[in-house]
Amino acid sequence: MTDAATAVLIVGAGPAGLTAALELTRRGVPCRVVDRTPRPAAATGCYMLWPRTLGVLHRAGAPVGELARSAVTLRRKVFHLGGESFAHSMADEDGRWPLPLTLPQPVTEDVLTRALAARGVPVERPVLAASVRQDADGADVELRRPGGVERVRVRWVVLAQGAADDGLRTALGFGWSGEAVPGVRMFHLDVDLGGVLPLPPEEEHIFLADHRNIGFVPLPDGRHRLFTMEPDPDPADWSAPDWSALAGTVRAVTGMTGDPRYTGPVWRSRPARGLAGRFRSGRCFVVGETAKTVPMPVHGFNGGVQDAHDLAWKLADVERGVTGEAVLDSYDHERRAVARATIEHASRILAYGTHPDAEALHGPRVRTATHDVRTQPPVRYPAGELCRDAADLPGPAAGERLPDPPVRGPDGAGAPLSETLGADWALVALTGLAGLDGPGTDTVRVRALADAYPELRTWLLTPGEPRPGETADPDGALHRAVDADGPRLYVVRPDGHIGFRGPLHDLTALRGYLGRVFA
Ligand SMILES: Cc1cc2nc3c(=O)[nH]c(=O)nc-3n(C[C@H](O)[C@H](O)[C@H](O)COP(=O)(O)OP(=O)(O)OC[C@H]3O[C@@H](n4cnc5c(N)ncnc54)[C@H](O)[C@@H]3O)c2cc1C
Known part of the structure; x- marks a missing residue:
């Protein structure tokens, strides 16, 4: 069946897929969003939205005010080093949303999903995009749902499938090169500090110690996201974390006298980096974690939203006849450059986080009032057809x-x-x-x-x-x-x-x- 009413099929209803759909629909381009899972993931995942991401979502017509009402506004980042504290403003870009927000990923996704449904595009679940065959004018996609199989013909396909490649990316010739980043491991978990570490509201606190960093980010429900970055003693060891050792390290680095209440689950990661060989293959594109793996999780959601917006306004311009198709090549040119820069930046931060001499490395920077505390390096697109x-x-x-x-x-x-x-x-x-x-x-x-x-x-x-x-x-x-x-x-x-x-x-x-x- 040819689905002439659908210009763009978006595979995956994570943040990248939802943002692409919001921007396309805002510009009047018909699209469908399918996701193979019966319901959205419940895990907290991303907890921090950066100003640039908020600006992008605002441009896509997402209700950022609604997100802000459910979130903590993060005003300051406070570094603790050798018994001293250094506070820095989190104000980032100028414009309407200069400060980051913290809120659980399911809440953000729910707001975006409802905004999309209000524009007449419900996320279709559970629907698996099983195969994509493209030619010069479009693509034939096989969609599998519990009730049967549907074949659709669309002009463009956006793969927003997240990190796990089920074969579509490879089959469509995007290529991939990636590697583990050895020597570092990270833990993320949500904790109830319960007075053992009194932290003022609206502040992120990072304790810098030799070989490790430990951070606390306030969450809207009063808990904190605790994250650690430390040397990896045994990369082959995937056994359950040793709670008493983790709690002991947190006490030693932060000076807490008691233990916070660990509310689990704990998420452990060993960083990896990777990049698709290209972001455009004919009528198909990769966005978000299908396009790259940044070795720190704090870039996955934010970077994916920004990729998706960049692609979607360009696709919409082509669909509406505003610009020629050549403009679409700039998506690969611009966003792959940003992905490379972000991967390098995150790799550097990982090395900083496990540096053996915290005072020598961090001291001069955190003591400087103008220290740049942005998690995301400024985005500057390289010269090309569009710049x-x-x-x-x-x-x-x-x-x-x-x-x-x-x-x-x-x-x-x-x-x-x-x-x-x-x-x-x-x-x-x-x-x-x-x-x-x-x-x-x-x-x-x-x-x-x-x-x-x-x-x-x-x-x-x-x-x-x-x-x-x-x-x-x-x-x-x-x-x-x-x-x-x-x-x-x-x-x-x-x-x-x-x-x-x-x-x-x-x-x-x-x-x-x-x-x-x-x-
Ligand atoms: C503990 C933790 C903390 C994090 N903190 C942050 C943070 O602070 N900031 C940040 O930016 N990021 C953070 N992240 C990363 C963030 O959660 C991910 O990077 C983000 O969800 C990736 O978005 P995505 O849209 O690319 O893919 P996903 O969210 O993975 O969505 C992909 C979707 O595609 C669907 N799909 C896949 N294949 C198919 C198919 N063939 N057919 C149909 N559907 C398909 C999947 O079911 C899935 O729903 C964190 C992650 C974790 C685990």
């Missing part, structure tokens, strides 16, 4: 995010730039701190060029009060944030990253960029 710098200019380059200060619209109302631009393509012209005289010949030419691209909304941002019908950068904050004294031009992608950057007076490079992207 072009036309000139060597100061400030954020193509591939980075445009800063997000408040701007003022023609009606006088102020809002963060990202909210003003929305989640579509935007052409942002900064007139320079001195402003342009009269009607501004350059801006007239910019508008004339942009008129040829109806999917591109043009924003002319002048310092000071808004001119009639225009938007203002009231005190020049945006100009200063991008280091632009003079006129400047940006194409901002639907994900808020700069696609093109150049001077305002020369539109040749811009014309070339728009011609390629919107072909």
Whole structure:
């Protein structure tokens, strides 16, 4: 049977699959989501959502406010080293969600699943995607459910199957290379501190000791997620953890006099890293843990949501005829680069966590007020078809995010730039701190060029009060944030990253960029 109504089939209803579906449906692209399990997993899994992930979910139209109401807002990260404590702000990116949230993964997935169902896309369970055969125009997928077998024809398939490869990824030619990261083991478990370690609310506490780190993250139900990172004495030993040894280590490192109540289950991991050989194979894509394994679990959910959003807005643009199919290759180019950087970053953190001399390694950093405590390194996409710098200019380059200060619209109302631009393509012209005289010949030419691209909304941002019908950068904050004294031009992608950057007076490079992207 050909399912002409389904453009995209998403295999897997974890965070990556749900995010892809939310973004596609928000942009009006029909999709289905199938999951082989009869019900969502109940294990807590991911407990921390980073600001960037919240921003991405907000763009996909997920009810982030509802998530926030069920969560703990994490304001500070406090390091303990050699009897001293060092507190650092957790505020990350600017914009609407600058602080991380902690909440159990099943709660987050439930909120996303309900938001998707409200858009008319219920997750179909238990439905196994058993095989995928693709050709130049689409893919034939065999779906197995308790009642029988269904064959669907779709234009695109997104594999969001998590870490366990059941053969689809291999059969579709994505390739995979991976390896264990020896010498380290980690435990995660939820504990009731019950007064043995009085920790203020809304703070993550990390105890840095020689050879090991022990951390506590507050959970919405009053418990804490306890995580440890330590040398692995015997990689072959998968027997049940020795509770008294674990509790003894926690007491010794934290200085607790008693034991917290261990509420189990305990999750033990030996880190591994891996990466698919490519993220696109014809009409099929891999996202989330099907695309890569990061050797620290705190990246799995967050990275998967970000992959899925990146792919889904591009797929939606292609489906709606906004951009050509070539844009889809940028998903592999951009997100594989981020995956590689994240794997390297996490591998470094693992080595830090088990370093033999905590004071020598961590001391200089935690004592610095400006110490960067972000778990995720900033995302900057590499130069490519979707990220072009036309000139060597100061400030954020193509591939980075445009800063997000408040701007003022023609009606006088102020809002963060990202909210003003929305989640579509935007052409942002900064007139320079001195402003342009009269009607501004350059801006007239910019508008004339942009008129040829109806999917591109043009924003002319002048310092000071808004001119009639225009938007203002009231005190020049945006100009200063991008280091632009003079006129400047940006194409901002639907994900808020700069696609093109150049001077305002020369539109040749811009014309070339728009011609390629919107072909
Ligand atoms: C203890 C612990 C703590 C963690 N903490 C964090 C954290 O703080 N931050 C963070 O970012 N991450 C964290 N993670 C990782 C996070 O839980 C995972 O990375 C995340 O769930 C992966 O999302 P995904 O969508 O890629 O895959 P999954 O969540 O694994 O979803 C894949 C889905 O695909 C379905 N599926 C597979 N094959 C098929 C098929 N053929 N047909 C139909 N359905 C199929 C599966 O049933 C599954 O439901 C933690 C994990 C653990 C265990």
